Amino acid sequence: MKIKSYKKNDVVVIELSGRLNAVNVHLLQKKFKEFCPGENCFVFDLGALEYLDSTGLGGIVSCLKAASDNNGDVKIACLQNKTKMVFEITRAYKIFDIFEDVDSAVAAFK
C-alpha cells in the first residue's frame, strides 16, 4: 500500500493505492496523525486502492472518528468496483459520504 497526500482548498486529500489491510493499516494511522489536530477536513481518494478488509476499513473509520471529534469529516472519493463492493458488504457506505470524484468530495466541505 502507498499513501500520498496533498491539499486542495484547505482540504487534505489522502490517496491510497494497493491493498489496505491488517498488514499495513498502521501506516495509514501514522500518516493521519501527522495532520492532527491542525487539519480536520479530509478526502480519501481510493481510486487506486485495489482492496481493503475490515481492519483496513477500521483504520479509515478511526480517521473519521478523529476528524469528527475535531469538528471535521472524512469523505470518500473514487471507489472502484471491488472496494465499492467491500463498502457495501460491510455496510461501511452508511457511515461515510461517498463521492464519484475528489473535486465533488472537496466541494462538499464548502
Next chain:
Amino acid sequence: MELHDRNIKLLAVDNEAVSLLLLEETLKDEGVNIDCCNTGEKAIELIKRNNYEVVLSAIIMPGMDGFALRRRIREYDRYLPIIYLTTIVNTADNDLLEKIAADKATYYMKKPFERSQLVKLLRNVVQTHRSENQTRKYYNILEENLNLASEVQHLLLPDWIRLEGDLIMSLLYRSAYKVSGDIFEVIRISSGRYFMLLGDIAGHGIQAALYMSAIQALVKTIIMTADDDIRLDDILNRLNGFFCVDMQDRNYMTCLVALFDFNINRLQFISAGHPGFFMCDGPSGKMELLNPGNRGAIPVGWTRDYEFNCDHEAVEVDFHDDSIFFGITDGIIEISNEYGIGLGTERLRLLLEDAVSGTLPALVPYHVCDTIREIGYNVVEDDVCMVMIKKNRGPKSDGNYLHLATKPDIAHADLLGIECERFIIEKSCDEKLAVKGELLLNEFLNNIIIHGLGASRQEVPKIYVYLRISDSELVLTVCDRGKPWTFNINPAPLDERIWDDNTLATAGRGMAIIRSMVSRIEANRYGDLNETTFIIRREE
C-alpha cells in the same frame, strides 16, 4: 548436598516472645539461621522475601492461627516444611493430627520437648526438603530438555499439511512420550515423482527419537545425492548399513519406502516388516490394505547380511487420479480400549473407509483418530503416525476446487486471499462472489492468526484452505491447528453500528462481516485441528 554443608534457614512464628527467645537459645550453635516474628501476617511478608527452608510455628495465635498461616504459605510455596510446636493434644474434638496430616509437608512436635528431639526433627525435615527440591529440579530440567527435543523433532518433520506441485500430503504425528521414534519424510525427486519413507524405530522415548533424527537426516542426504532413477532396495540397503554397521546392531526399524509417480499414476513400495498402505480407490470409495501377494521384507537393521531386492519385495500398484493413500505406524492399530482389545487393522480400514466418504482427504487422519477415541479406544501406549497422500490435480484441471496452504502470518494470508479471488473469477466470472470469498478468507485467517493460534504458534503449523465452487454455492473450508473456536456460527445480517463499537475493532468485527455473507457455517474439531466451513450461496 549434606545437611551440614550449609546452615538451615529457619523462620519461627509465635505470638509469645518468650517462646521465640527459647527457640533461639535452643537452636544456638546448631547451624541454624533463625528469623523470628510474632504474627502470621509478618511471617508471610518474610517468607515472600526470604528463602526459608523450614517454618516453626505455634498453632494458637491471635488473628491468623497456625493453620490459616499454612494456607497462606501454600499460596506461595507448596513444599515449604512447617513444623508446629504446640501444647495442644489431639482429641476427637479438635482433629489435630488429621489437620496436620492434610498437608504432606507439615510436621508436629508437642511441647515441652528435648532440645535434641527438635534438632533431630529439624535436620530430618530439611534433609528431606533439600533432597526433594533437588529431585524436582532434575525433573524440571529433564522435562525442559524433552520439550526442546520434541520441538526439534517436529522441526525435522514435514508440516502437517503440504501442497507441492501435484502432491497433497497431510501428517498426523503424536508422541507417546513427548518424543517419538516414528519417522516420516516425503521428498520430491523430479516432476510428479516423490519418495516417501514412513518408519517406526523399535522402542520409545529419547533413544528412539535420536535414531529418528539421524535416519531423517540420512534419508534426506541419500535422496538429495541420488540420481533421478533411485531404487527402493538401494535405499533400504543403505539404511540397513547404518543400523547394522554404523550403529553396531543396537536397534532396528520397520518401514515403508515408496515411490509415487503421479505422471503415470503408479506407486511402488517395499514394506520392511511394516503395515502396508491403505488405498481408497477413488471412484468406488472402497478402502483396501495394499499387499497383493503378501510381498515384503524383514525390518531394517535385523541382520547385516540381508540384501533388500525390489524384484522379490516391491509391490506395484496403478491408481486413479482421485485415489487416496494412507500410511500408518503400528501405534495406531495397537490403541486399545478399556478391555485391552486393540483397534486392529480391519477396524481401522473400516473407519478410514467411513471417513473418506464425508471428509476432506487431508483431514481424514485427524477425523479417524478422533473417532477412535470416541468409540472407546483411548489407551495409547505407542507413538502414533498416520499420513495421507494423494495426487493434487490443481486448479487448472477440470475440477472446480482449489487447495491452498499458508504460513500463519498476515502477509502470507493476504496472498491466499488474492489466489482465492483469482480462482473464483476464473471459475465463475462472478466478481461479487470473488470479493466475498477474498474478504471472508482474509477476515477468518486474520482471526486465526491474531486470536486463534496462541501457544502453538511457536510451531507455526500451516493453515490449510480448500475451496469448491458450484453453480449454486461457494464452499470455503479453513483448517487450523489453533485453539478451539467458540464463535457464533449462525448467519446474521450486518448492522452498520459495528463501525461505532471500538471494542469490535480488535475482535468480532471480522466474524460479524463473515456471518452476514454466508448461508451456513459448520465447525468441527478433530483433536487439535479446527475445520471451519463457510457456505456462500450464489446469487441468481
